[in-house]
Amino acid sequence: MPKANVTFADVSVTVSVPAGTRLIEISEKVGAGILYGCREGDCCTCLTKIVSGYEHLATPSVLEDQVLKDNLAPRHHRLACQAQVLGGNVVVKPA
Amino acid sequence: MPAKADQATEIAPGVHWIGALDPNLRSFDIILKTANGTTYNAYAVRGSEGVAIIDTVKACFADDFFRKLESVARYDEIRVIVLNHLEPDHTGALPELLRRAPQARLYISTRAKQMLKGLLHGDSLAFTPVTTGDSVSLGDRTLHFLNTPFLHWPDTQCTWLADAGILFSGDVFGCHFCDARLFNDAVGDFRFSFDYYYAHLMRPFRDRVLQALELIDALPVSLIAPAHGPILRDRPQHYVRRYRDLSISTLKNEAGDVKTLLVFYLSAYGNTRVMAEAVAAGAEEVGSAGSIRVSLFDLEVGEVSPFVDLIEEADGLVLGSPTINGDAVKPVWDLLSSLTAVGLRGKLGAAFGSYGWSGEAVGMIEDRLRGLKLRVPVKGVRAKLIPTEIELEACRALGRELALHLTGQAEERIIDMAALA
Numbered sequence: 001m002p003k004a005n006v007t008f009a010d011v012s013v014t015v016s017v018p019a020g021t022r023l024i025e026i027s028e029k030v031g032a033g034i035l036y037g038c039r040e041g042d043c044c045t046c047l048t049k050i051v052s053g054y055e056h057l058a059t060p061s062v063l064e065d066q067v068l069k070d071n072l073a074p075r076h077h078r079l080a081c082q083a084q085v086l087g088g089n090v091v092v093k094p095a
Numbered sequence: 096m097p098a099k100a101d102q103a104t105e106i107a108p109g110v111h112w113i114g115a116l117d118p119n120l121r122s123f124d125i126i127l128k129t130a131n132g133t134t135y136n137a138y139a140v141r142g143s144e145g146v147a148i149i150d151t152v153k154a155c156f157a158d159d160f161f162r163k164l165e166s167v168a169r170y171d172e173i174r175v176i177v178l179n180h181l182e183p184d185h186t187g188a189l190p191e192l193l194r195r196a197p198q199a200r201l202y203i204s205t206r207a208k209q210m211l212k213g214l215l216h217g218d219s220l221a222f223t224p225v226t227t228g229d230s231v232s233l234g235d236r237t238l239h240f241l242n243t244p245f246l247h248w249p250d251t252q253c254t255w256l257a258d259a260g261i262l263f264s265g266d267v268f269g270c271h272f273c274d275a276r277l278f279n280d281a282v283g284d285f286r287f288s289f290d291y292y293y294a295h296l297m298r299p300f301r302d303r304v305l306q307a308l309e310l311i312d313a314l315p316v317s318l319i320a321p322a323h324g325p326i327l328r329d330r331p332q333h334y335v336r337r338y339r340d341l342s343i344s345t346l347k348n349e350a351g352d353v354k355t356l357l358v359f360y361l362s363a364y365g366n367t368r369v370m371a372e373a374v375a376a377g378a379e380e381v382g383s384a385g386s387i388r389v390s391l392f393d394l395e396v397g398e399v400s401p402f403v404d405l406i407e408e409a410d411g412l413v414l415g416s417p418t419i420n421g422d423a424v425k426p427v428w429d430l431l432s433s434l435t436a437v438g439l440r441g442k443l444g445a446a447f448g449s450y451g452w453s454g455e456a457v458g459m460i461e462d463r464l465r466g467l468k469l470r471v472p473v474k475g476v477r478a479k480l481i482p483t484e485i486e487l488e489a490c491r492a493l494g495r496e497l498a499l500h501l502t503g504q505a506e507e508r509i510i511d512m513a514a515l516a
Contacts, residue, residue, distance in 0.1 A: 005509075010441070011472035012505045017512045029515040031471035033441055042209060044249075070205050071249075072226065072242075094441065 004085040008032035009051055009093040019087050023048060023080035033094045034080045044071040046080040053090035057083050097275035103163040104277060106326055107259045107318060109141040109236075113148075113163035115156035118273040127295055130288075132273035135160075135184055136322050138263060139167050140256060142233020145174030148199070149238075149254055149263045150322055154187030161188070161195075170196040175231055177202045177238065179265030180251045181210040185322055190215060202231055204242060207250035225252070227310065243267065243307040247296040253311070260317030266296065267307065268334050269321035280329035288324065289334070293341050299438050301342040308339055344408055354387045354501040356443075357405060358494075359394045360415035361424045366449035366481055367415045368393075373487045374413055374447060374476075377494025386502045389494075394426045399433050406434060410501050411443035412469065413493075416456045418448065423456035431463050443500055444469035447476040447490060454479070472505075473497055 002019040006026060013030040024046065027034040037045030041064050050057065054076045060068065064082045077095055098104045103111035118132035135152035137160055146168040152160045173196040178186060181203065193199070193215075201222035203211060211220055223231075226242040241253040246267045254263040270292040274282035297304050312335065319327040319334060327334050356378050360371035371391060378389045392402070394414075406412055414430075416423040444464035446457045457475040464471050473496045478486040499505040 007507075011470055011500070012507045013472065014507060014509045015512050015515070016509070021512065026512060026515065028465060030510075031465070031473070033468065033470040035440070035468045044206075070208055070224070072205060 002087050004056060004087045005089045006085055007089070007091040008034075009091055017085060019085065021085050023078075023083050023085070023092060027080055027092075034092075035094070036081060039081050041067060041079055041082045044068075044073070044079065047071065047073055047077055047095040048080040048083070048092050049074075049095045050076045050078055050083075051091040051093055053088055054078075056086055056088035056090050058086055098277050100159065101162045101166065103139065103167040106138070106278075106320065106328070107261060110256065110259060110261060110320075111139045111163070111167045112277060112320075112326065113137050113139050113160055113167070115152045115159040116273055116275055117153070117156065120271070120273075123271050127271060127292070129271040129273075133271035133323050134273050134277075136269075136320065136324075136326070137185075137188075138320055139164060140233065140236070140238065141168065142236045144232070144234030146172045147175035147177060147231070147233055147238055148173055148192065148196075149177045149320075150179055150185045150265070151188035151192060153184045157188035157191055161191070171198065173199045175200060175202060175233065175238070177231075177240075177254050177263070178207065178211075179254055179263060179322065180248060181207050181214060182248065183214070185265075186214055202238075202240070204240075204244070204250050204252040206244060207252075210248075210250050241307070241310045243303075243310065245300040245303040246307055247300060253307075255314060260315055262311065262314060262316050262319050262331075264319050264321045266322050267304075268319050268327060268338065269323035270325070272324045274325065277326055278329070279325040279327045282325045285325055289337070290341065292324070293338065295436065297338070298341070298436055301438060304338055304342045308335060308342070311335055353385065354410045354498075355408070356387060356389045356411040356413065356497060356501060357409045358389065358391045358413045358415070359397075359402070359427075359430065360392070361394050361417060361426055362415070362449075363417055363419075364449075366478065367417050367447070369487065370447050370449060370476065370478060370482055370490045371413075371415045373482075373490035374415070374445075374494040374497075377491030377496075378498040379494070380491070381495050381498035381502065381504070387498050389498075394430060399430055402430060403433050403437055406439070406442075407437035409442065411445075411497055412464070413445045413447065413497065414460050414464075415446070416448045416460060418450035418452070418454045418456040421453055421455050423448075423459050427456075427460060431460075431467065434467055440468040442469050443497060444471045445473050445475055445493060445497055447493060449478045449480060449482060451480055470500075472500060
């Protein structure tokens with residue numbers, strides 16, 4: 001299975017994950033400071049800055065894109081409960 | 096002169112208070128005590144091309160609101176409804192207002208959309224999302240919007256009526272204080288209520304408060320019309336300065352740029368205490384160059400409130416608790432349940448503790464720390480009864496690791512997801 005590396009910059013941890021893994025599946029387990037609210041892409045609490053490797057994430061769904069717009073999310077920010085890692089190296093930190 | 100139950104009160108030419116008095120309320124949203132009740136302030140602004148309604152009231156006071164509204168405007172004149180904040184105490188009369196004034200357009204912050212859906216449950220809600228820089232004209236006067244999120248909800252905004260110098264501030268600069276004389280220079284002494292309201296609603300978001308004050312400072316405010324409590328017409332800038340003062344640290348951090356780590360512990364037999372001392376000693380090993388300041392506290396004999404002040408200013412927080420009846424001990428929860436009053440996002444957290452049988456406390460504290468938005472990158476240390484030298488070394492290692500994280504020296508770990516299962 002293709003793998004990807006996700007680095008949680010705020011806790012200096014890199015996790016090797018299978019492609020398709022969502023950030024929410026790993027961030028809490030490594031103690032990263034990304035906070036979750038609804039966990040279903042609605043409340044925007046888990047807004048996360050993609051420091052690098054944005055292109056290695058699956059494209060946001062229409063609903064995620066709308067929530068990002070409604071909440072005035074800056075460029076290269078994603079919802080950690082929705083964003084799936086497809087491959088390569090991705091570095092993230094809490095927004 | 097006290098406000099009349101069926102008459103709007105003019106607060107400026109063409110601007111009326113159409114809110115409601117709730118003198119018998121003794122508890123607000125469960126978390127706030129209200130010694131003499133509160134008010135739900137709503138306002139009507141008349142322009143040459145229509146009327147704007149700014150906020151409404153709690154549902155059970157809708158009749159008061161409509162009576163006052165009808166004393167200054169017809170429903171078919173209402174073109175604009177502004178909601179500065181969508182909690183039910185400000186939107187209780189909204190469904191009926193929309194029914195009576197179906198031609199009116201709603202103006203809410205961009206983040207309020209989801210709340211509006213939750214309130215009205217409509218599929219095709221007509222509204223205009225607005226942010227700083229947006230405005231709506233009433234003909235000869237214009238309402239300008241200021242995006243002020245998290246004061247105290249994500250959706251909160253303020254509305255500025257430039258020609259009158261009136262800031263409709265929503266919950267900002269509000270307080271739970273009911274006095275029918277309405278204006279700050281006429282009502283009783285509400286200073287305590289003002290500060291108390293800030294402490295419970297705004298303090299967790301004080302960074303956001305300071306950002307909002309940057310927007311508000313630029314305005315020549317002659318009157319602040321909040322959503323609760325007295326209307327601030329006498330020296331409104333005093334209340335803006337008060338918010339700035341309250342948003343500055345309660346305690347002056349003498350450590351300057353030095354990182355601060357607080358170690359709290361509870362200990363029945365001294366076991367968790369020696370673990371706490373080992374955690375502190377480990378952190379100080381890293382901080383020997385003066386880069387970190389470590390403080391150790393016995394939580395059993397401390398007051399919660401000053402500890403909350405300390406934690407608000409600290410960079411890291413470590414909690415040690417024995418496990419009694421499968422749980423961390425009550426003073427730990429008392430402290431943790433008090434921390435929602437301050438901003439914690441991004442601080443470092445960890446836990447440790449001695450136990451006799453099952454030792455759940457450490458994991459429970461770690462979960463709560465994560466829930467409070469702290470980073471918890473280092474797994475806590477548990478010791479069965481009297482900690483061994485190996486376990487005390489694990490505590491020192493915990494302290495060292497935390498100090499390295501605080502000072503930006505932590506080595507990057509690379510792990511496989513399977514190891515996290």
